[in-house]
Ligand code: SF4
């Protein structure tokens with residue numbers, strides 16, 4: 001079978017080595033466990049004729065591949081020269097090398113009540129066309145994160161689900177997870193991502209010097225406050241939901257910093273500084289929300305208030 005990979009997760013927890021990308025709704029749901037931030041990622045544009053090679057797997061991208069990348073970019077990403085992802089993300093001290101939901105026995109503490117969709121998609125990548133997911137699996141199989149887990153195997157394997165074969169995602173659960181994560185990314189873009197992109201256009205996306213801070217394939221993390229102010233502008237209830245979220249986040253940041261001070265690790269210092277910056281941004285946002293200085297949205301391209309309220313309160317995920 002051509003370009004076939006099987007997958008069987010033993011829940012060893014090796015790939016749970018950092019907080020996952022999440023939706024804003026997921027961050028609201030797990031507000032006492034995950035510190036939220038926005039991750040802005042640079043995804044270099046692919047070109048016809050580009051050679052992608054992972055081990056013995058190679059593909060020269062053709063027009064159909066580029067069209068598939070463009071379709072994903074048009075619905076899920078932003079364009080400013082390269083393409084950029086703007087996603088909500090959990091944030092924690094990298095020195096801990098673990099997701100805050102990872103239990104000591106390697107299990108996920110929120111597996112059965114709101115595990116982020118990103119984790120359901122593992123080990124596939126929703127930003128890569130289905131026809132090229134075998135290259136994603138080949139690359140993960142060679143990465144240090146998955147080393148020793150042996151959850152991804154080439155070809156068909158007993159006790160493992162055939163995940164991709166002959167340019168298709170064939171496992172029903174994986175197919176469904178990819179669809180749901182892509183729909184969630186589309187919704188995030190609609191609810192806050194597009195507005196944050198526009199808000200950052202002048203100081204970041206239209207400034208080559210500022211954009212140089214994000215290397216190809218790399219990320220810039222910023223406070224989640226621009227996303228909160230976007231959704232808070234939708235209605236009074238959204239504003240109250242955001243204020244409650246900020247209270248939980250301030251308490252969580254305090255706890256995380258207190259634990260870091262006990263650990264006394266040098267490499268934690270810049271992260272503590274960044275967390276203090278997040279806390280300051282939250283305090284300013286809370287003051288703006290209390291004074292109702294957050295402007296109501298113009299209603300032009302905004303989703304309906306009821307839909308955003310349901311989204312933030314966990315009724316719709
Ligand atoms: S490394 Fe593989 S086996 Fe371990 S938790 Fe992740 S997907 Fe599952």
Ligand code: SF4
Pocket residue numbers: 015016017018019020099100101102103107108109110111115116119
């Ligand atoms: S939320 Fe659960 S599955 Fe996802 S990275 Fe954390 S521990 Fe792993």
